[in-house]
Amino acid sequence: MTSIAIIGTGFGGLGAAIELKQAGYDDVTIFERADDVGGVWRENTYPGAACDVPSPYYSFSFEPNPRWPRRFSPQPAILDYLRDVTAKYDLKRHIRFNTSVSGADYDESTRRWTVHTSGGDVEADVVISAVGQLSRPSWPNIKGRETFEGASFHSALWDHSVDLTGKRVAVIGTGASAIQFVPEIQPQVAKLSLFQRTPPYIVPRPDTEFSPLHHRVFSALPVTQLTERLAWFGVTETMGVAFLYSKPLAKALTALSRRHMRKQVPDPELRAKLWPSYPVGCKRILFSSNYLPALTEPNVEVITDGISEITATGVRTNDGMLHEVDVIIYGTGFTASDFLAPLQIRGVGGQDLREQWTDGARAYLGMSVPDFPNFFIMYGPNTNLGSGSIVTMLESQASYIRKAIDHARDAGPISVRADVAEEFDRDTQGRLSGSVWSMCSSWYRNASGRVAANWPGTVTEYRLRTARFNEKDYEVA
């Protein structure tokens, strides 16, 4: 019987386990470092945490949830959804909680993997990494950061024991996380100093509460929720096309964002500070209807001077001004380019995946690497989206990996052919070099400028390209 080890219980790991179990694989073990499922939806508990992709679309296609509390559901509802899915598909008995994985080694003599876990070594025929791209908080390298004497924490490690009421609070960063928690904490704090390095494009978030009536209709007529899902698929695919291929569509998106800002920020001076100077879509477009109004409140100051240092009492900017604060919150994102870190994965000949990836992570269709037989990656390099639901990408990956495992079960351990992987990477990078994502810095690119995170096409293209497993792309180890 094929034994399969999966690392992580976010949407990726759970989705892979469901696909495999439904195909008859039962020797599936999922390793989870925490005591609960959920991945980023367990970790990120900051005020206002919610998904900016509508829930009817940001959920498994085979498991629609008629009880979403809102169109853009908050983090606790998404975590509950993942817990429910875990229970419904009887996944708990496969999960080893509180067990972190440090790495895995492929043994050419046994043609199996040894997975190194905090609970001891485990042998497996197949290893699937589902550790995500956004699981390790990134702390900015600012001089004096450790000298600050007040409370400080990262948005992904929110310290709920710190009472922000009446405090002077600095927020560093204006990405997807910050724009969600800033409007939540603004009414509570005495003063909010928002340190913005690069402003985001913001468009309205058409959120709505799903009432008991919605829930009844979604339950009784599942086609209604499917219609909402397909509508959002259409909207986000169109946005993807705007970033990738269509200048007129990109212009329309820019105009929408500008109108939103004009409406929500009457002060032209503040508006000028908040308006981006890079092409739309280069950084993630953010959906929010309450972030900009919060910035117009008298207790908020948007500071665009660069930060020179952090002192014991505050944040000093390049103009020499010390902004004294009681608390610093880092909304500074994640170390996304460091794929699979800190796992040490060693394939044929003991070669270390991180060494193969010194000039940037790469994998065939984001999932397979030459000389790493029966090793697969969910949400791997070049599978992130500028627009759309990553859950749809993960479903495609789960299905593709299952088909690969079906083939390996008969043929023996398989790895993608080096020439196939190289050709794929050349084509991917060629397309990305002309894309909007190469025009500014963001977590989509690594330190050398390579766009390592994003898929260069639409979700539809990815689904079509992964729909079939072509055994000619692979060789038996």
Ligand code: NAP
């Ligand atoms: P992020 O988008 O990477 O934003 C980090 C912010 O910190 C940026 O504004 C960045 O400025 C700033 N920053 C970083 N280092 C800095 C420094 N040394 N000095 C000053 N500013 C600094 O991170 P995030 O907001 O946590 O979001 C990351 C990703 O997580 C998102 O793009 C999204 O995919 C996901 N996410 C999703 C949701 C959702 O609703 N689905 C919600 C939250 C997060 P620069 O732009 O100048 O680098």
